[in-house]
Amino acid sequence: xxxxxRIVSMVLMIGMFSGTALSATEIHWWxxxxxxxxxxxxxxxxxxxxxxxxxKVIQNRKGNYSETLNAGIAAFRAKKHPHILMVFEVGTATxxxxxxxxxxxxxxxxxxxxxxDPDGFIGPVKGYYTTTTGEMLSMPYNSxxxxxxxxxxxxxxxxxxxxxxxSTWQKVGAALDKLKSSxxxxxxxxxxxxxxxxxxxxxxHNVAFATKENxxxxxxxxxxxxxxxxxxxxQAMGNWAKEGKFIYAGRRNxxxxxxxxxxCALYTESSAGYAGIKKNAEFDFxxxxxxxxxxxxxxxxxxxIGGSSLWVLSGHSTKEYRGVxxxxxxxxxxxxxxxxxxxxxxxxxxxxxxxxxxxxxxYDSNPGTDIAGIQMTxxxxxxxxxxxxxGSFDQIRGMIDEELESVWSGKKTAxxxxxxxxxxxxxxxxxxxxxxx
Amino acid sequence: MEKRVYFKGWxxxxxxxxxxxxxxxxxxxxxxxxxxxxxxxxxDPFGLSTKFVGxxxxxxxxxxxxxKESFYxxxxxxxxxxxxxxxxxxxxxxxxxxxxxxxxxxxxxLIWPYAVAPAIAGILWMFLFDTQTGLISWYLxxxxxxxxHLLNETEAMGLVIVASTWSxxxxxxxxxLAGLQAIxxxxxxxxxxxxxxxxxxxxxxxxxxxxxxTFFLVVMNIVYAFFDTFGVIHTIxxxxxxxxxxxxxxxxxxxxxxxxDLGSSAAQSVILLIIVGLLTILQFKFVEKKVHx
Numbered sequence: 001x002x003x004x005x006r007i008v009s010m011v012l013m014i015g016m017f018s019g020t021a022l023s024a025t026e027i028h029w030w031x032x033x034x035x036x037x038x039x040x041x042x043x044x045x046x047x048x049x050x051x052x053x054x055x056k057v058i059q060n061r062k063g064n065y066s067e068t069l070n071a072g073i074a075a076f077r078a079k080k081h082p083h084i085l086m087v088f089e090v091g092t093a094t095x096x097x098x099x100x101x102x103x104x105x106x107x108x109x110x111x112x113x114x115x116x117d118p119d120g121f122i123g124p125v126k127g128y129y130t131t132t133t134g135e136m137l138s139m140p141y142n143s144x145x146x147x148x149x150x151x152x153x154x155x156x157x158x159x160x161x162x163x164x165x166x167s168t169w170q171k172v173g174a175a176l177d178k179l180k181s182s183x184x185x186x187x188x189x190x191x192x193x194x195x196x197x198x199x200x201x202x203x204x205h206n207v208a209f210a211t212k213e214n215x216x217x218x219x220x221x222x223x224x225x226x227x228x229x230x231x232x233x234x235q236a237m238g239n240w241a242k243e244g245k246f247i248y249a250g251r252r253n254x255x256x257x258x259x260x261x262x263x264c265a266l267y268t269e270s271s272a273g274y275a276g277i278k279k280n281a282e283f284d285f286x287x288x289x290x291x292x293x294x295x296x297x298x299x300x301x302x303x304x305i306g307g308s309s310l311w312v313l314s315g316h317s318t319k320e321y322r323g324v325x326x327x328x329x330x331x332x333x334x335x336x337x338x339x340x341x342x343x344x345x346x347x348x349x350x351x352x353x354x355x356x357x358x359x360x361x362x363y364d365s366n367p368g369t370d371i372a373g374i375q376m377t378x379x380x381x382x383x384x385x386x387x388x389x390x391g392s393f394d395q396i397r398g399m400i401d402e403e404l405e406s407v408w409s410g411k412k413t414a415x416x417x418x419x420x421x422x423x424x425x426x427x428x429x430x431x432x433x434x435x436x437x
Numbered sequence: 438m439e440k441r442v443y444f445k446g447w448x449x450x451x452x453x454x455x456x457x458x459x460x461x462x463x464x465x466x467x468x469x470x471x472x473x474x475x476x477x478x479x480x481d482p483f484g485l486s487t488k489f490v491g492x493x494x495x496x497x498x499x500x501x502x503x504x505k506e507s508f509y510x511x512x513x514x515x516x517x518x519x520x521x522x523x524x525x526x527x528x529x530x531x532x533x534x535x536x537x538x539x540x541x542x543x544x545x546x547l548i549w550p551y552a553v554a555p556a557i558a559g560i561l562w563m564f565l566f567d568t569q570t571g572l573i574s575w576y577l578x579x580x581x582x583x584x585x586h587l588l589n590e591t592e593a594m595g596l597v598i599v600a601s602t603w604s605x606x607x608x609x610x611x612x613x614l615a616g617l618q619a620i621x622x623x624x625x626x627x628x629x630x631x632x633x634x635x636x637x638x639x640x641x642x643x644x645x646x647x648x649x650x651t652f653f654l655v656v657m658n659i660v661y662a663f664f665d666t667f668g669v670i671h672t673i674x675x676x677x678x679x680x681x682x683x684x685x686x687x688x689x690x691x692x693x694x695x696x697x698d699l700g701s702s703a704a705q706s707v708i709l710l711i712i713v714g715l716l717t718i719l720q721f722k723f724v725e726k727k728v729h730x
Contacts (some may be wrong), residue, residue: 100485
């Protein structure tokens with residue numbers, strides 16, 4: 001009996017010791033990626049965990065972007081929140097306003113003594129997540145910008161030269177006429193209609209989306225995307241929809257299905273559609289710059305980003321924050337960044353990663369993958385082309401979606417739909433302002 | 438003088454109803470109370486600062502024309518779903534009740550869809566009617582009909598009604614079938630001997646005797662159409678196109694969970710609570726009088 005006891009206690013002790021040896025500090029990361037992106041994200045985490053033994057990052061998918069943000073907020077209220085939360089660009093203003101809930105990234109880095117240079121990030125990406133006083137609040141993770149995807153085979157089938165100039169909407173319009181008349185069932189489709197055809201359209205033509213520098217300069221911002229440029233574009237899209245040249249597929253990226261299946265000739269979608277299109281498309285495809293309207297002064301300016309950044313939440317221990325700093329610094333390292341860019345089509349968010357990719361000859365063997373980067377950085381962003389910072393923006397986008405749908409179905413003119421969207425959105429902006437004052 | 442059976446003391450009855458009271462308190466009174474409390478505040482999403490605003494959340498809602506429209510949408514959606522799912526279920530139950538051979542198989546197959554959760558039912562119907570890859574929309578295209586529930590409001594409403602109805606027919610069928618089988622055969626046979634044809638027997642004997650079941654199902658189906666159809670709408674239309682399929686409960690979700698506007702969302706759930714409460718009271722007060730037990 002005594003012997004048994006001794007063995008049991010020995011086993012217990014060994015278990016305890018090995019337990020302490022193995023128990024690295026856990027860092028929880030909640031994100032919104034599945035499929036190929038989810039696999040690539042998990043690989044980054046595994047790589048970090050294998051490279052050191054002090055910290056163990058545990059990643060968890062919490063649904064789509066909105067659901068992830070929501071899960072993080074609900075967890076914060078219940079005091080069971082993760083260390084790192086992936087928040088899409090639309091939620092940036094919400095996070096920035098939640099001063100007590102976040103721990104700014106620059107602080108996490110400086111407290112942990114990790115060297116961190118915000119100027120290493122490319123301008124438009126950095127600007128999006130930095131305060132007006134130059135403090136970087138979150139760590140850019142995946143950033144993309146909309147481009148034009150071309151199905152070259154569909155062009156050939158319609159008797160069009162696939163190398164034709166598609167840099168302006170006027171020229172795209174002519175191509176759509178030809179595609180339609182030759183029997184193409186889906187000349188043009190889009191993903192993320194508000195992001196591509198209003199938010200980016202505005203920046204690309206150097207017109208304001210909202211006052212106060214699109215919300216960067218204050219919460220008392222008002223929407224103004226019902227100007228002549230936006231009305232002209234949405235009305236043109238509405239006319240194309242009526243004539244069967246623009247096929248509406250849904251509010252997110254539902255249109256990708258038909259494009260990847262080879263049914264659509266043109267598709268406006270994020271540069272990050274690359275991974276999926278490259279994997280599935282059984283036709284000759286090409287990436288082009290997003291078209292602009294010829295004759296608009298200042299166009300083409302630059303496009304703006306979509307995607308997400310990583311926010312560090314408050315209320316954890318110093319030791320854990322040290323782990324967070326180590327992990328974030330690992331994520332922004334050139335090797336990780338360059339691989340992420342090349343595998344996904346997301347932008348290289350650091351300058352070093354961009355140069356590294358260029359040097360490796362990736363752009364020569366994968367033509368078009370550098371278009372997104374060029375489109376974003378070829379001009380210095382103006383006060384209305386550096387991005388958007390609007391509260392309740394997910395909900396405002398929902399309203400824009402609703403109003404745009406009424407244009408595509410011919411129920412409303414572009415002018416009345418955009419006026420209405422502005423009016424409805426402004427109510428939400430005032431509500432956001434009052435709840436965060 | 439009526440004879441009443443009663444128990445002495447209060448301990449045993451109290452003990453017996455405690456579990457039910459606890460469940461009601463935890464799963465109904467507590468959340469409902471919280472919703473009423475929050476409806477008077479305008480909190481930021483993280484709960485860092487909470488400002489008392491009185492009835493401002495309600496004023497804000499009733500100033501919103503889309504919210505008023507949502508009432509109308511909900512009324513149409515709920516009444517059509519209730520009508521169709523009960524009508525079809527009753528018809529099928531009457532037919533299944535008359536079967537002599539293979540009744541078990543038919544009844545089992547008709548009950549199957551009940552095992553499908555509304556969200557899954559939504560996905561199944563979406564596969565059939567997807568504007569680009571759907572089987573039925575493809576056949577409709579061959580017939581020259583351009584199905585597009587992403588932009589056509591009537592088609593969108595029709596599709597969510599059909600999907601919601603489909604996933605509810607089984608439940609109603611089950612209750613109607615049980616109700617039919619509880620009607621004494623002797624009465625029906627007597628009527629048959631007197632020369633009453635089937636439909637006459639149905640309207641004068643069966644339907645009135647079924648009225649307790651029908652009444653119960655009306656209450657349950659309205660509650661279903663108000664709340665449980667969320668999954669169907671979320672998977673098929675997400676409330677669109679425009680807000681044409683945004684029923685009240687979907688708006689509670691989209692304002693609270695997408696828009697992170699908890700004050701308004703709480704106010705909406707309070708209004709919803711009041712509406713469903715009123716509807717149920719009205720039904721018990723006026724409709725129940727016509728029910729024969």
